[in-house]
Amino acid sequence: MPVINDFPTTIYVRDIEEAQGEAFSKIKKKFGLSSNNEVVKTLFVKYLELEAERNELKIISTELINDKKNSSINSIC
Numbered sequence: 001m002p003v004i005n006d007f008p009t010t011i012y013v014r015d016i017e018e019a020q021g022e023a024f025s026k027i028k029k030k031f032g033l034s035s036n037n038e039v040v041k042t043l044f045v046k047y048l049e050l051e052a053e054r055n056e057l058k059i060i061s062t063e064l065i066n067d068k069k070n071s072s073i074n075s076i077c
Contacts, residue, residue: 013040024036027039027042027043
């Protein structure tokens with residue numbers, strides 16, 4: 001069954017533990033934000049940016065490994 005209205009307008013967070021609260025505060029300070037709302041929105045965007053960067057790096061890493069393998073094979077022949 002498809003998800004209907006997958007775009008949230010309000011997000012509630014309950015039961016934040018001390019470690020999570022401290023991490024949230026550090027992130028809030030790191031980005032220089034003053035509202036919890038902005039922190040959450042920033043985290044969503046940053047996560048997706050970092051995920052895209054990670055995928056690019058995985059591709060580059062795989063290409064470098066393959067190039068090294070091919071180079072080793074060619075030097076043996």
